[in-house]
Amino acid sequence: MINFNEVWKESLNETEFDRSKLTIHDSLNGKFWERGTLKEEVAEKLMEIAQDFFEDLKEAVGTIPDLEDVTFTGSLASYNYHELSDIDLHLIIDFTQLGDGGEILEKLFTAKRIQWNNDHRIMIFGHEVEIYIQDSNEVHIANGVFSILKRDWMEMPVKSRVDIDFEGTKKKYNAISKEIEELSEMFANKKYEEVYNYSIKLKEKIRRMRRSGLATSGAFSNENLAFKMLRINKELETLSGLKLSSYDMTKSMSQKSGVKVNISENWNTFLKSVV
Numbered sequence: 001m002i003n004f005n006e007v008w009k010e011s012l013n014e015t016e017f018d019r020s021k022l023t024i025h026d027s028l029n030g031k032f033w034e035r036g037t038l039k040e041e042v043a044e045k046l047m048e049i050a051q052d053f054f055e056d057l058k059e060a061v062g063t064i065p066d067l068e069d070v071t072f073t074g075s076l077a078s079y080n081y082h083e084l085s086d087i088d089l090h091l092i093i094d095f096t097q098l099g100d101g102g103e104i105l106e107k108l109f110t111a112k113r114i115q116w117n118n119d120h121r122i123m124i125f126g127h128e129v130e131i132y133i134q135d136s137n138e139v140h141i142a143n144g145v146f147s148i149l150k151r152d153w154m155e156m157p158v159k160s161r162v163d164i165d166f167e168g169t170k171k172k173y174n175a176i177s178k179e180i181e182e183l184s185e186m187f188a189n190k191k192y193e194e195v196y197n198y199s200i201k202l203k204e205k206i207r208r209m210r211r212s213g214l215a216t217s218g219a220f221s222n223e224n225l226a227f228k229m230l231r232i233n234k235e236l237e238t239l240s241g242l243k244l245s246s247y248d249m250t251k252s253m254s255q256k257s258g259v260k261v262n263i264s265e266n267w268n269t270f271l272k273s274v275v
Helices: 004-011 040-061 095-119 166-188 192-220 222-232 235-251 265-274
Strands: 069-073 087-093 127-135 145-147 152-155
Touching: 040 069, 040 087, 040 095, 040 127, 069 152, 095 127, 166 192, 166 222, 166 235, 192 222, 192 235, 222 235
Parallel strands: 087 127
Antiparallel strands: 069 087, 069 145, 145 152
């Protein structure tokens, strides 16, 4: 039987807190940018990916508002990129046009986005493309936002030295990481309903933490950097997996054990060890 906690601890690589991951470079990443603008071949490829996802989204949820924009943001659109940086590809939609079923559609958007990102591993010059759906009415705080539709900067990146509170960031990261570890232990003990309810609250807690940090101190806040560390170490993916798998457990039945699971590939090894 696999000891999930030991596997989990081994994945928490201390080098993720190496300051080199947050280095301020003198120029934008030359793989993507040339003379201050996104290379045309990169822009075309990212637009293709966005359109493919958007078509899949429409097939899944029906009629939705038109795309207002597609943007390239995150660390690769700024001066603080590193070898593990994702390509943050944002599809901009006006959520106020969703109508009475807006809240349900937002949840479907999230589910479809997670499914797409889990099913695909599209790499451009060694960096993975990560799809997001963004409300056009939402304030998006980032040091660098490039409109792929307009081929122009919406928010120019600023090269400036910042004081990073590594200890504060690590403290917040470890606190959330510990909660996810506790969730995995609860799952191993078959407390599926508790895991499901707790995971919903924890995901919302992480969202609030990041929003608060971005609003008060920007991209280099302890809260946002802790979020990035959780994402780099795939712990956000694990949290989503625990939520989905615990839901399946609470709703499934079998004559043998009272529980039947339809497990995903990512969770196959872990679930086999506890079911």
